[in-house]
Amino acid sequence: MNQTFGKLIRQARKDRGLSQRELANLVDVNYTYLSKLENDHAGTPPSEDVIERLAHHLELNAQELIYLAGRITEDDERVFEEFVKQNYKEMPVLFRKLKNNPKFAQNFLQQVTELESKDK
Template identity: 40%
Template structure:
């Protein structure tokens, strides 16, 4: 999931893995594994933010595509009961919609 996105963005910017790795301050071998979705766990939020800036992409989008919840999103959800209720309602609506499409 995150791997294809990163690779497509890198190719769009005409960067080699080595060039992107240098810009994102990571090893090219790590980036290669990330692009092939061969990392044992998703990258840390800090790594994903560095990668987002190197790709000129939205850090929140990359964090979510990596299967994580951005810490500022998490903080807001935990601090604001209305945000939590809103998201819970949206998830329920989404699930009902998916269930009705499966029939």
């Protein structure tokens, strides 16, 4: 079963014995909005600020939540923008390949992860 942003925060909330209203008050959002987040029906990803407050109160990794919500960090955004500028002609091909070939995408990510590990 695939983990979603909503499933993860719902489970973490329940693990901590919090109601939706209690967590919503801690995070300073409306409980109906929190319900939409937990059900993956919010329409757009929450702001990075809301994600960080959720991570804090649920003792979750904020960066992982940011990615799971469909956002990227500000640092990653700058790196990505620069990469796109430098490789703008090749980007459509790369995106189509990633979208249309899950095995390619998985292999690509595995290779990048291995390179990142070697660089550290």
